[in-house]
Amino acid sequence: MKLVAVTACPTGIAHTYMAAARLEKVAKNFGHEIKVETQGAMGIENKLTENDIRQAQMAIFAVDIEVEGRERFNGVKVIQVPLQEALKNPEGIFSKIQR
């Protein structure tokens, strides 16, 4: 499955990046292809293009704050979880997607 994701936490120093790393790793284990955009203290990195989003079957928002540019995801199926969920139980997120 092709997936896109956004991670964002309030301080944007640590968890945003940790969650991104975790999602990338676990997605691979599930056999998915994923691109993760981080919205942290360094601004938006690894930005999702229009094309990325159009091709994705689903978007994961692992965020504790408002996603910047949310309108980009109009028309895409979005699953939103607290960022902690991506660290605590990333497998759970992907199982949900498969169902």
Added chain:
Amino acid sequence: MTSGKDNSMQFAFLCPLASGLHARPASHLAEVANRFDCECVLTNLRNGLVANCKSVLGIIAADVRKGDRCSVLVSGPESSIATAALQRFVEETLPGCDVPLAPLDGSTQSDTLPRALRRAQVCGLFGTSLSRGIGQGKVVVLSRIALPRDVGPQIQVDVQIELEKVKDALEAVRERIGEKIKTCITPTGSAVLQAELAMAGDVSLRQKVEDEVRQGTSAPRAVIRAAEFFIDLLGHSENEYVRQRGADIEEICLQLIEELCGSLPESAIDLQEPSVVVAETIGPQQLLGIDRRWLNALILEQSATTSHAAILARSLGIPTLVGVRNARQLLTPGNKVLVDANRGFVVPELSTAVRRFYEREREIFKRRKLASVERGRNSGDPHRKTIEVGTNASSGEEINAAFENEADGIGLFRTEMIFLGRQEPPSEEEQAAIYAQAVRSANGKPVIIRTFDIGGDKKVPYLSLPKEDNPFLGYRGIRIYDQHRELLDSQIRAILRASAAGPVQIMAPMVACLEEFREFRAAVSRAGQNLSDREIPFLSDIKVGIMIEVPSVAFALDKFCEEVDFFSIGTNDLSQYFFAADRTNPGIASSFSVRHPAFLRFLRYVVDQIRSAGKWVGMCGEMAADPRNLPLLAGLGLDELSVPAAEVRELKQKIGQLSAEHSNSLLSRALACGAAAEVDQLLAAQSDSQPAPLLSEDLVLLESTSRTKEEVIQEMVDAFYIYNRTADRDAMEEALWAREAEYSTGLGHAFAIPHCKTDAVTANSICILRLQEPIEWDSIQGERVRMVVLLAMRSSDGTNSHMQVFSSLARRLDDEDFREHLLKFETPREITSYLNRQLGSAASLVSVNTSSFGERN
């Protein structure tokens, strides 16, 4: 200046003092006016208030603030010489006759207790910290001795007898204060007492009391009425400083009443054990009367931050809080309390938690001090010797402030102030006490005392110096010593006596030729002989040096170096003599910068010669204090820079970040320039010096024995404080906990990653702590934590390469192999070098901007 009829003369001036014409400068001004047979009226042109210039109280009540324009009208037989003297005073002496009390940096004061104390449910009383430190002891409440309401029945009085009584009482009070001045050991103490002395001799005060007596009032009652009148008058001032002078009048009037009526309730308190004195307010003389061996802290209810008592407490280094409301009701006499004047509160009950917290605090202070010494030793380039940073001082206040800022010594202790503004020269005893106090404050660090630099522009009544057309090129500094040999000898004896208390060096001002120095050296031997004869101890091989202020010295340095022990370059005079440009003349001063290549070349010539002779050379002028010049001065190879107390800390930090290679190359490029502007451009193009590295072995804490999350965070924050990465531990701790409140920073896998974004840290940092025993961290999956990686980032720095390191560290923590490595390393060095390898090039770890100055060379 304009002349009027009947010999009256008038001039105007702008008040240059930051705190206005308050008691101390006003007393100097009144003292000058009182020397002459004339009428002298000061008008504050801002508010129209008019004052008798011979009255300290009058001058104070005129509420002259910084920048106020005042006119002075002088009339009477001696009006012309009086005008000349007053004018000279306001132009030359006034700007330097008040050492402003450096404000305490309030950044660490808050209205909450540190977290560890809050958790232990400790309560505190808050106030404003006026003099830093921590002190504990038993509460001693000092009751206020107010002016008595009633001093006996109103009876028919004999005016003549009462007037006599007033006169005698005033004399007695003045005599008493005079005695106290003799035994006072701090320059600040003497200055405050001098101001009280002037007030006790004030013409307006005396007139007011006498007027009351003439109307049939008894002497004590007249004193009370006069006191009330003046306290009320000053109380209406818009200036806080002036309002607080009411306390000084009250103290004087109390003493007068004591003289007139016999004793008042006992004002002196007798301390027997470590104590914390609590009072509504306190008079300076009352404070000086307290036995300081037992006075560990002072708490005042009134928030008079500029009262003389406050200034004194600061100069004596007594931890002091003011504005602690209801302290006398809330603190029980005899109870042991602790005053934290670093943070600004009193803890009324010394519970176990409090004791533990402050034991830890003591330990942290000790380690921070050690770390700072260590940093000084290892700073910058290991192949370059460090530049010491000393301070210029002329009072105890400045010395204390300097050592608070970790100065390496006193590079220039000016002594002129001790000689100015008085009728008689200071005695050897008085001077010895002042110098010894300075030496003791320096606590083993070297103190360079410069003998008096008086002459030409500085008027001293007992020296009767001639009026000169060009005083800066005239009879001043070492040149007047020959004719005032006894004055010099007594000063040198006093300096030598202070050398028994700690390392002292002696320095002569304005030396132009070797002959002068030889005479000076002979005077030092003479003084030593005298002390030996009197069996008074002193340092027999005291170092004797000179200021380099006159260019002629530069061309005889080989000869000087054979006889002189050390040198200090006074750039203010040296540059004006070098360029033949009066530095007080704004029209030309700006054209002759100390950064002019010609002057830099001259300095290099001077320093090279002294260094090749193996002698010590420092710099104590304004050039040393301007941080822009630092790389140039480091390139010159100076041993020391002596700067105002407030600049010491910043300069030390900057020196710690210098690279020798960079300084040398910058200096050679500056020397190759043709004009001052080119040098300025060259310096402006340099970025600020290197910031502290993101990662340092100091911040890797292995084998921690902390038992809770709170203790871990406290331990890590303390490490930031010890290694100078935060000045405000409480704010940093709060920032970390604010983040924890969002959700726990535990990661699972025995790791936690607390972080904060706050300017309470002075450098972006990574701190790592490994626990001996795993602890609870409200972690994800409830797992216990053994490894804590703390990321601290300055909020005002914006996005930079450090953030990149943080984010890749965060990503890497998801990698099991990476975590395993961190858990097993045995030394901090292994951890830092592993992280440096893993997180990108070492360069990205040590600099904020990708263009660090190391790369620019």
